[in-house]
Amino acid sequence: MGPEILFVKYAFPCAFILRERGEITKGELFKLEDAALHEKILPRPFLEKIFFRAFRRIQVLAMEMGKDKWDYDVIRAYFVTRHNEIILEGMETYARAPDSLKELCMVHESKIQSIRGDVLVVKYGKKTRPVMGTMIPSPKVGEKVTIHYGYAIERLR
Amino acid sequence: MCLAIPGKIIHIEKDIATIDYGSEKRQAKIIVGDFKPGDFVIVQGKIVIEKVPVEQVKGWLDVVRQSGA
Numbered sequence: 001m002g003p004e005i006l007f008v009k010y011a012f013p014c015a016f017i018l019r020e021r022g023e024i025t026k027g028e029l030f031k032l033e034d035a036a037l038h039e040k041i042l043p044r045p046f047l048e049k050i051f052f053r054a055f056r057r058i059q060v061l062a063m064e065m066g067k068d069k070w071d072y073d074v075i076r077a078y079f080v081t082r083h084n085e086i087i088l089e090g091m092e093t094y095a096r097a098p099d100s101l102k103e104l105c106m107v108h109e110s111k112i113q114s115i116r117g118d119v120l121v122v123k124y125g126k127k128t129r130p131v132m133g134t135m136i137p138s139p140k141v142g143e144k145v146t147i148h149y150g151y152a153i154e155r156l157r
Numbered sequence: 158m159c160l161a162i163p164g165k166i167i168h169i170e171k172d173i174a175t176i177d178y179g180s181e182k183r184q185a186k187i188i189v190g191d192f193k194p195g196d197f198v199i200v201q202g203k204i205v206i207e208k209v210p211v212e213q214v215k216g217w218l219d220v221v222r223q224s225g226a
């Protein structure tokens with residue numbers, strides 16, 4: 001999986017918020033969803049324009065890591081670590097965000113408890129929550145996946 | 158697309174909840190959790206993923222509808 005696909009998988013659940021604000025069109029939202037669910041590569045400038053706030057922070061992280069902002073490890077470190085730190089510290093918009101919103105915006109490592117069609121019921125900490133499992137090919141109970149908002153994003157090994 | 162903001166459950170039949178967003182109504186499936194009419198919830202991909210405590214609903218609307226993310 002290339003960095004563009006990794007990025008769009010982690011980022012697209014947030015795109016519903018951008019749509020609600022009118023920052024992106026229905027067509028753009030569909031394009032992001034289609035790319036995330038079917039592993040299609042979107043042009044980097046397109047992603048950088050839509051998710052300019054994320055890329056402002058990814059640029060900083062890339063400099064700290066001494067790597068390019070489109071390096072796979074940088075994108076992954078952003079979503080699995082840096083993004084959560086920003087939310088927990090209540091920086092930028094998150095200063096005003098209620099706890100239930102922060103919880104969904106954070107990326108969690110979770111364990112699959114049961115599978116109901118396309119939906120995975122996952123557990124992290126003391127919490128159990130359903131997420132769409134459409135981005136995880138042939139999921140199995142007991143496997144670990146990262147989750148973001150209402151989606152399972154990546155299988156962990 | 159009203160999926161980014163909390164909606165209010167107005168009716169539940171079996172495992173299907175009807176959710177009111179003010180401007181429109183949508184249906185979503187309840188997979189796990191204890192939900193009842195009057196609860197505010199977040200829906201994504203046609204499933205109810207989380208309950209939003211009523212005192213946090215305004216905060217959601219403020220954040221989602223203003224700048225940031």
